[in-house]
Amino acid sequence: MKLSQVFTKTHKEAPKDETAISAQLLLRGGFIYKQMAGAYVMLPLGLRVLNKIIAIIREEMEAAGGVELAMTALQPKEPWLASGRWDDKVIDVWFKTQLKNGTEVGLGNTHEEPLTALMREYVSSYRDLPRYTYQFQTKFRNELRAKSGIMRTREFIMKDLYSFSRNQGEHDKFYERMQAAYTTIFQRLGLGDHTYLTFASGGSFAKFSHEFQTVTAAGEDTIYLDKTKKIAINEEVYTDEVVKDLGLKKDDLQKVAAAEVGNIFTLGTKYSDALDLKFTDEDGSVKPVVMGSYGLGPARAMGVIAELMHDDNGIIWPAAVAPADVHLVRLGEADAVVKAADKLYADLESAGKEVIYDDRDESAGAKFADADLIGCPIRLTVSERTLKEHSAELKHRGKDATKLIALDKAATAHLT
Numbered sequence: 001m002k003l004s005q006v007f008t009k010t011h012k013e014a015p016k017d018e019t020a021i022s023a024q025l026l027l028r029g030g031f032i033y034k035q036m037a038g039a040y041v042m043l044p045l046g047l048r049v050l051n052k053i054i055a056i057i058r059e060e061m062e063a064a065g066g067v068e069l070a071m072t073a074l075q076p077k078e079p080w081l082a083s084g085r086w087d088d089k090v091i092d093v094w095f096k097t098q099l100k101n102g103t104e105v106g107l108g109n110t111h112e113e114p115l116t117a118l119m120r121e122y123v124s125s126y127r128d129l130p131r132y133t134y135q136f137q138t139k140f141r142n143e144l145r146a147k148s149g150i151m152r153t154r155e156f157i158m159k160d161l162y163s164f165s166r167n168q169g170e171h172d173k174f175y176e177r178m179q180a181a182y183t184t185i186f187q188r189l190g191l192g193d194h195t196y197l198t199f200a201s202g203g204s205f206a207k208f209s210h211e212f213q214t215v216t217a218a219g220e221d222t223i224y225l226d227k228t229k230k231i232a233i234n235e236e237v238y239t240d241e242v243v244k245d246l247g248l249k250k251d252d253l254q255k256v257a258a259a260e261v262g263n264i265f266t267l268g269t270k271y272s273d274a275l276d277l278k279f280t281d282e283d284g285s286v287k288p289v290v291m292g293s294y295g296l297g298p299a300r301a302m303g304v305i306a307e308l309m310h311d312d313n314g315i316i317w318p319a320a321v322a323p324a325d326v327h328l329v330r331l332g333e334a335d336a337v338v339k340a341a342d343k344l345y346a347d348l349e350s351a352g353k354e355v356i357y358d359d360r361d362e363s364a365g366a367k368f369a370d371a372d373l374i375g376c377p378i379r380l381t382v383s384e385r386t387l388k389e390h391s392a393e394l395k396h397r398g399k400d401a402t403k404l405i406a407l408d409k410a411a412t413a414h415l416t
């Protein structure tokens with residue numbers, strides 16, 4: 001990616017109305033554009049980060065047996081009437097609209113109902129189960145407040161997986177598998193050390209649901225955290241009894257602000273009963289399917305990463321989600337410099353590295369400031385000075401030290 005071809009620009013200042021540091025840095029770095037409150041455009045750099053997060057989630061969902069589909073965002077109201085969730089009093093974040101003929105439709109805020117209805121077409125026997133289905137899909141939620149940049153928006157992509165099992169035992173096994181998958185995902189995203197399995201309210205079929213909460217002042221939730229045991233209790237279910245049930249001690253718990261980055265939920269037969277999703281078991285008896293849902297917001301995770309990993313100059317992306325592996329800076333327009341930098345760009349790409357190449361005619365100060373704002377893990381600089389040593393200058397984001405690396409090795413070296 002050549003910066004001369006990217007239409008976006010970085011900004012020295014963040015808009016006054018953005019309070020979250022992640023939103024400020026993402027806006028300044030040219031990752032996102034504010035369309036309106038609660039709705040952000042993913043600009044080219046932001047989309048790269050988001051797509052890397054999505055790719056990691058997809059890998060872990062596939063590894064757990066998930067099969068991807070894409071539901072529609074536009075929803076008929078019938079399945080929601082059947083479950084009793086069409087009413088705005090039951091789901092207060094609904095966006096609803098009408099067809100030309102007056103038929104009411106909804107913009108999906110979640111997908112339990114339509115997917116359960118869909119599965120009736122494909123599930124009738126115990127041989128059709130278990131099934132694990134997921135998507136990355138736009139959700140619309142008319143959130144009351146949208147104040148944390150991309151951490152809480154009114155339109156966002158969610159990864160939602162739904163499990164369809166024959167019985168509770170089969171469900172429980174998969175639920176644990178998903179819990180492990182989420183742990184792996186947050187580790188891979190660089191959030192592992194800050195993210196805690198959190199007991200939250202469970203609904204009618206399980207005592208608890210489980211949230212993955214990342215400790216950050218920008219979070220809107222309050223959790224009670226046992227740092228040694230690495231588990232937490234959401235304020236909403238925090239009682240003496242729950243503390244005791246979980247084998248925790250009140251004195252060991254720290255009250256902290258956190259952001260919910262993921263949520264796994266036992267649904268039991270709530271939706272299969274309501275929407276008549278049944279199967280004939282091996283013994284001939286007809287039973288409702290046992291379900292679970294597993295949500296994760298890639299953009300919220302991206303915002304949380306930016307909240308936790310930055311300095312005054314910009315975001316410091318973990319390598320796994322950085323917009324590129326290497327930020328290549330060319331200083332000066334001299335033929336020799338242009339030739340050497342162009343060659344290094346080509347060599348890096350042939351070596352399989354993703355590169356942001358700053359080939360613009362800008363000052364060193366402006367280019368280095370942009371490299372910091374964009375936040376790739378490695379910066380390589382080619383200038384007349386480094387060429388005298390047949391080298392490029394290597395610097396790691398977040399560290400001050402620089403060193404020279406031979407030009408003919410820079411593309412293939414493990415850059416540490």
Ligand code: ATP
Nearest residue numbers: 143151152153156158260261262263295296297300
């Ligand atoms: P919250 O309590 O924060 O409103 P929720 O419990 O309603 O979230 P779920 O329905 O469990 O959210 O959604 C699954 C995941 O989707 C969340 O864990 C979060 O990562 C993400 N998410 C939910 N709401 C939003 C939003 N408004 N903007 C961005 N991501 C969101």
Ligand code: MG
Nearest residue numbers: 211260262263
């Ligand atoms: Mg939730």
